[in-house]
Amino acid sequence: MTEGRPRSFYVLAIFFAAYVLFLYGPMIAIYVLSFQGPQGGLTFPMNGVSTFWIAKLFQGTGIVDLGAAFRRSLLLGVIVMIVTVVLSVAAGMAFRRKFRAQSILFYSAIASLIVPSIITSLGISLEFRIIDDLIKAHWNENFETSMGLLTSGLGAHLTWTLPFGLLIMFAIFNRFDPRLEEAARDLGATPWQTFRHVVLPIILPSVIGIGLFGFTLSWDELARSSQAIGAVNTLPLDLQGLTTTVTNPDIYALGTVISAVSFTVITLALGTIHVLNKRQAAKGSDAGKGLV
C-alpha cells in the first residue's frame, strides 16, 4: 500500500515481542531455577549452580517415583500418538466423500473438543465404575477394576487428540489436488497404491504434525486424566500433586525434565517435517515412482 513500514508495524511488532516474552519468560525462569545449588530455594536469586535437583529426581530419592511415572506417560503418549495418526488419516480420507453419519462424526469431534474436560473425565470414570459393578455382580466377585492407563486412560486422551487430528486432516485435504489421484488411477494404480505412493508422500509432513499433536497433548494431559486414569498417576498428575506441598526446587527440576522430553519431540517432528518439505520442493512429489 504505502512505501516503507507504517508506524503501526513498529507498535504491533513491539506488542508481539512482548507477547512472546510473556509466553516464554516464565518458562525460562523455571528452567534456570531447576539448576539451583543444593541450598537454593524456590525463587531468585540463584544460590549457586548445580544439577543437584535434577540428579536427585533420577536417583529416585526425591518426591515422586519419577521412573515409573515417566515410563507410563511415555508409553501412553506413544500409543495415543500412533492411534491418533492412524484413525485421523483414515477418517480424514472418509470425509473426502459424502457418507451418512458424516455430520454425526464431525459434531462428535467438535463437541469432544469443547465439552469441558472434567465432564468427559467424570463420564468415563462413571462408565468404568458401572462396568466394574456389572462384572462384579454377574461374573466375578473378586474383580478389581477395568479402569487403567490403557483402557479408560487411553480413551480419555483420545477424546482430546482425535479432534485435533481430524481438523488437521481437513486442513490438509482442503488444499489437496485430487487430480493427482485421478492421474494415478488412470495410470492403473490400485486404490492402495494411489494412497501409498501418491497421497501419503504428499500429506506426510502434516501427518507427522498430527503425531506431534498426539504425543505432546497426551504427554501433558491433565484434566481428562484426572478422574479417568485409574490407580496410577501420569507424570503431569504427579507434578500437579506437588504444587500444593513442595518447598524446594524439585518441582522445577521435574518441570524441566518433562519439558525436555516435549522439546525433544517437537524438535524431532519439526526437523522431519522440514526435511520432508525440502525434499518435496527439490524433487517434486515422488508420486508415480512405485507404480511402474
Add this chain to the structure above:
Amino acid sequence: MSEEVLQQASPGLIPGSGTARAAKPTRLSPSFISWLQAGPMMLVFLAFFLIPLAFVVIVSFWDYNEYQLLPHFSGRGYTDTFEGCLAQLPELCTIGKTYLKTLKLCFLVWAITLFIGFWVAYFLAFHVKSKTWQMGLSLLCTIPFWTSNVIRMIAWIPLLGRNGLVNSGLMKMGLINHPVEWLLFSEFSVVLALVHLFTFFMVVPIFNSMVRIDKSLIEAAYDAGASGFQTLVNVIIPLSKPGIVIGSIFVITIVMGDFITIGVMGGQQIAAAGKIIETRVNALQFPAAAANAVILLVITFLIITMMSRIVDIKKEL
C-alpha cells in the same frame, strides 16, 4: 483405505484390481469404505465420549450414600446442589455465587485473550510479509502449546511469589515497602495464568480468518479513502468474525470447565464451576458431581449456541 487393505490381503477380491480400469468395478460400495475408514474414530467417540456423557446425565438422577451409588431415580444430586437457593432469596446461594464468579473469570479472560489474540494475529497476518517469517513466528506462538500446562503455571511462582522477582523488583525501586500478597494464589494470578495458557486458542482461528481476507479488499478501502481505523472496523473485523467467534468458544468453554488452573493458581481457595465437580468426586458423591456436570454442560451449551448463531462453524473449518 480399508478397501486397499483388503485388496492387498487378497488380490482378486475386487475385480479388476491391479489392471487398468476404465470404470470402477469395485464390489465394496464407496459408502461401505467410508464406514470402514471413519468407523474406528466414531467408535472411540462413542465409547469414550458419547456414552460417558449419557452416563453423566443418567447418574445425575441417581441416589447416593456415603460410599456408593444407588441406582434408582432421585433428584438429590440437584436438590443438594441448589440447597437453600430459594430460602436465601434474594441473596445468592453458594452455587449461584460460584457460577457468578466463574462467569466473571470467564469474561475477564475472554476480553483479554481476545484483545491480545486479535493484535497478535493481525500482526502475523498483515504486517509479516514473508511466508517464512510468518511460519516461523506462528510456530513461536504454537510451541508453548505443546508443552505442559502445569509447568507453565508453576513458572509464575518464582516471579509472583512473596519473594519473587516482581515483589523484590518493586521493593528495590522503593515503590512498595512490603511484598504485595495478591500477586500469587489470587484471582489475579488465575486470570494471568489462563491468559498465558489459552491466548493461543484465540490467535490461531483469528489468524486463519485474517489470512483468508483478500488483500485487494483492504487496498480498495484504502483507495476509497478509508482511514486505517475505518478499514479495521468496516473491513477487517467483520471478515475476521468467524475466527473471533471460534476462538471465543474455545476460550470460554475452557475457562468455564477449568479446575486445574483455578486450583493451582488460586491456591485451591477459589470456587469455580469445574472445581465443584472435582470436590464432589473427591467426596465420592458421584450423582451430585454428575448433576453439577449437567448444569455446567447446559450453561456451556447455551453460550455456544448463542455464539454460533453469529457464524456457521462448519463452514469455517
